[in-house]
Amino acid sequence: xxxxxxxxxxxxxxxxxxxxxxxxxxxxxxxxxxxxxxxxxxxxxxxxxxxxxxxxxxxxxxxxxxxxxxxxxxxxxxxxxxxxxxxxxxxxxxx
Numbered sequence: 001x002x003x004x005x006x007x008x009x010x011x012x013x014x015x016x017x018x019x020x021x022x023x024x025x026x027x028x029x030x031x032x033x034x035x036x037x038x039x040x041x042x043x044x045x046x047x048x049x050x051x052x053x054x055x056x057x058x059x060x061x062x063x064x065x066x067x068x069x070x071x072x073x074x075x076x077x078x079x080x081x082x083x084x085x086x087x088x089x090x091x092x093x094x095x
Contacts, residue, residue, distance in 0.1 A: 014053040026059040027075035035063025037076045
């Protein structure tokens with residue numbers, strides 16, 4: 001299996017550097033991000049031949065390891081490969 005550049009020591013260092021600066025999720029605006037999101041999306045970064053471990057291309061985000069304590073989403077996974085975050089689902093019910 002080929003690595004996409006998001007494993008190993010360089011990835012961990014870049015991720016730690018971004019999260020040391022801020023843990024406010026750029027996707028929902030809530031505190032507690034423990035993952036990072038590529039900006040632009042990873043497919044664009046790869047197409048341009050850029051380094052996916054470049055900290056200037058990463059932003060704090062909630063992910064599978066750090067679900068948002070306020071909105072409850074794994075923002076990075078919800079966003080996926082899109083450039084914007086989809087609106088939250090309306091889960092309220094009117095009886």
